[in-house]
Amino acid sequence: MAQTTELIEMLKKLLKRHNKTYAEVAACLELSEASVKRLFSEQNLSLQRLDSICALMDLEISDLVREMSSEQIHTISELSQAQEKEIADDLNLMMITVCVLNRWTLKDILKHYRFTEAQCIRYLAHLDRLHIIELQPGNRIKLLTAPNFKWRENGPIMNLFRAKIESEYFRTNFSKRGEKLVVMNGMLSDTSNQLFQRKMAQLAKEFDAMSKDDSSLPIGERKGSTLLIGLRDWDYERLFKQK
Structure with missing residues (x-):
């Protein structure tokens, strides 16, 4: 199931890279756009439909698998105990981490939170050193986490949730x-x-x-x-x- 998730995520990335919309996929498969979204959400694509979507981008299924394998080399699915502790020990860093995991840009973070640009870039550089992101020219953020990325069970982040967030969550x-x-x-x-x-x-x-x-x-x-x-x-x- 994990590989299915990664394959679907790579398919969506390639569709975006080739500027293909759900509407175009729907027309290709002779389905409604809502049905296509449901197929992606439920990860329920037959090989025939997968092949048709790849053909829409002039690709083969083998190209899709190759792209997925190439990306997996550079992504992480879990941080070490020490890395999580670095984040859990600094709530500002934790906030920035949650933002980038939700694909916020530097502009988005500065607009919604009271960080100076210098502060924000410093936190992003910290995440770059942890290999959660790659801070690219122009302070663009490339997320390096795998589709199955998760916090460690009973790790610093989960313990932080239990200690400081859980009670507020149920309020x-x-x-x-x-x-x-x-x-x-x-x-x-x-x-x-x-x-x-x-x-x-x-x-x-x-x-x-x-x-x-x-x-x-x-x-x-x-x-x-x-x-x-x-x-x-x-x-x-x-x-x-x-x-």
Whole structure:
């Protein structure tokens, strides 16, 4: 599944590189634009459709695989413990990191946050040294993270979330238009639990894919959205146990 995600991400990059829109892909596949977006989101492209999309760019599927393999050499899927700690220890650096992972430009960051250009460039240079980005001429930002990039489990960033962000995250009644909270309790077999965890992983990939799809939109048309998915061995009896 990881390679499927990377292949679809590379396909989208190549479409953008060749100035091909979803509308053109839809016409090529004789589908609606909404159907095409759903196919990309669900990562449900048949070889025949994949071949047709590649042909739209005068490419072969082998060219797509070659491009993906070439890019993987230069991308990272996870930081080291020490690298994450550098970011977690500086909340300004953490903020800049989240911005670049969401494909913000230097101009976007300066417009929305109270950093001087010199401060911002210093933080971006730090991320360049960590190989999260490549700071290019004109202070353009090239993201070097792989499509399956994630924070370390129980690493400094996740611990920071638990210590400082988790309580603030739940300080709402989740009634606004862009909010939703679902809490369910039930009894599952080990098999069903593992199956549901795989569905959760797929949902997380769809969230990430949609985020990448929307990355070309202006900042004003995007809002920071944090998805938290959890499943654990827990029942309401714990609430009523006496200490």
